[in-house]
Amino acid sequence: MKQNKQPVSVLVVIYTDNLDVLLLERADHPGYWQSVTGSRDGDELLADTAIREVDEETGLDARHYPLSDWQEQNVYEIYPHWRYRYAPGITHNTEHVFGLQLPGPVDIQLAPREHLDYRWLSWQDAAEMVFSPSNRAAILELPNRVRMNGHIQRKTQ
DSSP states (O other), rough: OOOOOOSEEEEEEEEEETTTTEEEESSSSSTTOOOEEEOOTOOOOOOHHHOOOOOHHHHOOGGOEEEEEEEEEEEEEOOOGGGGGGGGOOEEEEEEEEEEEESSOOOOOTTTTTTEEEEEEEEHHHHHHHHHHHHHHHHHHHHHHHHHTTTTTOOOO
């Protein structure tokens, strides 16, 4: 028997040094574009959820790029057509926002059961294309986050 999803998830905005944003088209709802999202499994750390979801949905190893927890949470009502995935009576989800910075656009390996296509778009075009209000808000915040840090952060090894 399949286990119910937790109403705790991550949203990972994947972006480049030039603020191009990766969007994925949902397989279960063609025309619905989004950043990487996914529910926490068990008691895994949220950063681990973000790393796992990025790998599952794009084939990218987020451990090789700067991943930042934006310390933002969005509580939203789960769309009625997706509530069957959760325990009975669950109507809201808490989404934790992360950013993943890449030097530039890369080819993505889609999970065919989850996504049909991907696009790299300017942050402005990406914000217009996503269906989720919280995803749109996170993308619109991206230039301010980069300015707030004074520069684009690079992971040092």
